[in-house]
Amino acid sequence: MSSTAADSLAERLALLNERIQRACVDSGRSLEEITLIGVSKTKPAADVTAAHELGLHDFGENYLQEATGKIDALQGIAATWHYVGNIQSNKTKEVAKYFDWVHTVDRSKIGQRLSAQCPAGKTIQVLIQVNIDDDPNKGGCSSAQALDLTHQLMALPNLQIRGLMTILSKDSKPRDSYESVAQLFAQIAAALPAAQQAYWDTLSMGMTDDLEQAIAAGATHIRIGTALFGARG
Numbered sequence: 001m002s003s004t005a006a007d008s009l010a011e012r013l014a015l016l017n018e019r020i021q022r023a024c025v026d027s028g029r030s031l032e033e034i035t036l037i038g039v040s041k042t043k044p045a046a047d048v049t050a051a052h053e054l055g056l057h058d059f060g061e062n063y064l065q066e067a068t069g070k071i072d073a074l075q076g077i078a079a080t081w082h083y084v085g086n087i088q089s090n091k092t093k094e095v096a097k098y099f100d101w102v103h104t105v106d107r108s109k110i111g112q113r114l115s116a117q118c119p120a121g122k123t124i125q126v127l128i129q130v131n132i133d134d135d136p137n138k139g140g141c142s143s144a145q146a147l148d149l150t151h152q153l154m155a156l157p158n159l160q161i162r163g164l165m166t167i168l169s170k171d172s173k174p175r176d177s178y179e180s181v182a183q184l185f186a187q188i189a190a191a192l193p194a195a196q197q198a199y200w201d202t203l204s205m206g207m208t209d210d211l212e213q214a215i216a217a218g219a220t221h222i223r224i225g226t227a228l229f230g231a232r233g
């Protein structure tokens with residue numbers, strides 16, 4: 001990687017961290033509550049290495065084939081990998097092998113397969129994707145299905161069910177939709193036994209264009225591609 005590219009990554013990260021800090025101040029939240037996931041889809045492994053050297057530990061990928069090559073190439077760095085793409089049921093074995101977190105479980109069959117195919121000794125951290133805007137082009141269960149699905153997934157071994165994830169529809173109002181997800185998250189929390197509530201702690205929402213609204217609504221994990229790695233070609 002050339003030094004100019006590394007410099008601009010450092011600059012983008014500095015600007016991004018300023019945005020996150022300001023959003024935390026504006027919404028009375030503490031910076032420690034927010035995990036920044038660098039979404040590195042379409043970007044080379046060298047970009048991930050450079051971001052890791054700047055202090056980033058969490059990375060997200062959408063496309064399985066691209067991701068597995070990158071993760072294999074980056075065995076040497078201590079990173080946490082988040083799968084944020086659609087999951088087809090014939091791909092669960094690879095997802096279970098390569099990823100620490102899976103953000104996009106939206107039906108029990110996918111959870112059952114991840115659980116059954118989870119490598120020995122591993123626990124996969126799972127988020128339930130909710131289609132909060134009822135967008136036919138987006139994955140995710142409906143809000144009405146989310147509690148049942150949570151109970152079903154929590155009965156499976158090898159998975160820790162941590163919370164909700166959402167991807168907004170293009171014409172959604174981010175603040176309203178993110179607040180709806182946060183409300184659903186709280187409703188589910190209230191319905192869980194105390195032992196399970198302890199792990200129900202994650203709201204994955206917010207991307208480059210709407211991270212402020214997501215943080216204001218209670219996001220714990222924001223998934224940022226463009227603002228960190230630059231525009232995708």
Ligand SMILES: *Cc1c(COP(=O)(O)O)cnc(C)c1O
Pocket residue numbers: 039041062084085167207208209223224225226227
């Ligand atoms: C691409 C992608 C992101 C990052 O999007 P940006 O707008 O580039 O920050 C976050 N989450 C998911 C699921 C994505 O597919």
